[in-house]
Amino acid sequence: MVFALGCAQKAPAEASASPESETAAPVSEPEAAVETEVPAAKEDLTPVFDFEKKTVKLNSGYEMPITGLGTYTQLDDTCINSILLYVENGGRMFDTAFMYGNEEAVGEGMRQAMEKYNLKREDLFVCTKIYPTQYENPDAAIEEALRKLDVDYIDLMFLHHPGPQDVKAYKAMEKYQSMGKIHSIGLSNWYERELEELLKEVDVMPSLIQNEIHPYYQEKGVVKYMQKRGIVMECWYPLGGRGHTSELLSDETITKIAETHGVSAAQVILRWDLQRGIVVIPGSTNEKHIKENLDLYGFVLSEEEMDEIAALDRNTKFDWY
């Protein structure tokens, strides 16, 4: 089957580990659409969300919350405080990365939350990512993440981007998965062609793919393709990320739907993701927003409303990868 890839993915231009570089990287025009041959999935393995438990079962056998807290740009006490607020309001999952420079703070937030709210490690779910600069020595990168988070295992570990030696890094994650130190394996900024190329070299199907997805960049084809293969999709920049939230949150279609249901525009967007089977990890340090972003289960978007939001797709990325 032939797929048109809207945006061919590149490794980060500068393999910098600076926390600022995720958005500070030069914004380049997406490359022209590339056509590639990728095999069709034989059977439909689309993961099903359990809206009662607010979880999804990954192909690794582990259950994962379908809403989490993004921690990009949150450092030190700011990060610890948002994790405490998140857990206090019922949240259990956190998304971090080597590149965010806050794995220690996320680990500390988890420990404080477990103590304060009498929770066990297995009640929480932590996701982190290794960066392309680390792919050359992936065992050391995984050990570093375990040490910085100060955990015995990582619930979900990602390769942050495709890049040189990503197969080596993926195989290291497979090895740590067999040792029980990584429960599930994920990929980030990964598309059909990159997946098919990787799968020729590795043994374990990834459990989850985390990509930029929001109403103006919906990745309809990629989402369906990955889901059919049994891979859970997750969105970064669900609200437009740093600098573009006002555009999405004031979009007329979204605000009209929000009024109908008596919820916020952010809640409409996040609920729309969940109804598409996409896990959400909005970033926030604000208590009101954190509460709102967890309160997504008291209303249901109709098919017409889902279609109205589907029609907002501009195939426009807010970031460069």
Ligand SMILES: NC(=O)c1ccc[n+]([C@@H]2O[C@H](COP(=O)([O-])OP(=O)(O)OC[C@H]3O[C@@H](n4cnc5c(N)ncnc54)[C@H](OP(=O)(O)O)[C@@H]3O)[C@@H](O)[C@H]2O)c1
């Ligand atoms: N894999 C990757 O390459 C990649 C790239 C980028 C991001 N990520 C991950 O994805 C997560 C989400 O992305 P993001 O945090 O950059 O962007 P985002 O979640 O789309 O937007 C975050 C912004 O929205 C605001 N916000 C949050 N909830 C809101 C609400 N209910 N109402 C109004 N405003 C609200 C936040 O401000 P307040 O703090 O004031 O609420 C913040 O300024 C990141 O934190 C990170 O974990 C991954």
